[in-house]
Amino acid sequence: MSASRRHASALETISVTVADEAVPLFEQAMLTVCTTVGIFEANEDQNIWRVEGVKDVGHGEEELARALTLARLMTGVDAEVTRERTEAEGWLARTYEAFPQQDVGKRFAIRGTHLAPSHKRDRLTITLDAGIAFGSGEHGSTRGCLRALEDMAWRKPARILDMGCGSGILAMAAAQLFHKRVLAVDIEPWSVRVAASNAKLNFIGPLIDARLGNGWLTPAVRAKAPYDLVFANILARPLCKMARSLASHLAPGGTVILAGLLTTQARMVLAAHRRQGLVLEKQYYEGEWSTLVLRRRD
DSSP: OOHHHHTOSOEEEEEEEEEGGGHHHHHHHHHTTOSEEEEEEEETTTTEEEEEEEEETTTTHHHHHHHHHHHHHHHOOOOOOEEEEEOHHHHHHHHHHHOOOEEETTTEEEEETTSOOOOOOSSEEEEEOHHHHTTTTTOHHHHHHHHHHHHTGGGOOSSEEEETOTTSHHHHHHHHHHOOOEEEEESOHHHHHHHHHHHHHTTOGGGEEEEEOOGGGOHHHHHHOSEEEEEEESOHHHHHHTHHHHHHTEEEEEEEEEEEEEGGGHHHHHHHHHTTTEEEEEEEEETTEEEEEEEEOO
């Protein structure tokens, strides 16, 4: 379905202004109902950010309210939501303008469906609908994961898991790079549908096994373990809670790429995984975001 059809109804922009440590949870809350979420610096001196999302007017109000309440409780930040009507055509134009081809590292390119097809073969290209993909290709956590994937490609992992797959961008990158089947799991039904749809759009549908599941409790995740490579681009605190399960499902010598955390949260996440015997190999920085690459000893 095209972005213009999907957003034929009236749109609104909702936003909250919070300190950097609260950004991930409020971003996740908005992603429950918003087709796109962006993060913008509001006050550089005080590390204050504006988390902004676009949604259909009236859509998912109860779900949004629950998600925002949870974010407030977990962060202790009583952020007020502001709303502004947004013209669909104007929003699409801004989305297209803000989503040119994203070149990441030396090997990957992310392109919107609104761009003319490229016949260059110098990069592995992932094509996404700009209405869904906005905020993915240029997001620091995604870029960090792709850079990390590029650097560890020489290991040629065979069993790959994308935990919290979202739009499926990391699963698709790994599938294209290694020509291997990738298990992509998310707790949100919408994300699973989008990941499967994006895999078909990129002609790698058979390589992406998109499943609805609850983290490491998912039967398919347990059945296909142990893994040579795991992506977990989630949030800092859930990553800490999942550290033990992750380590127990990682093959000897296996690699895990952790993201979705601000640099200020990296030490906490790293400590949780070191306690499970994982060793830090490298840390990538993209703006305020960090990506950790850890490995299980052989």
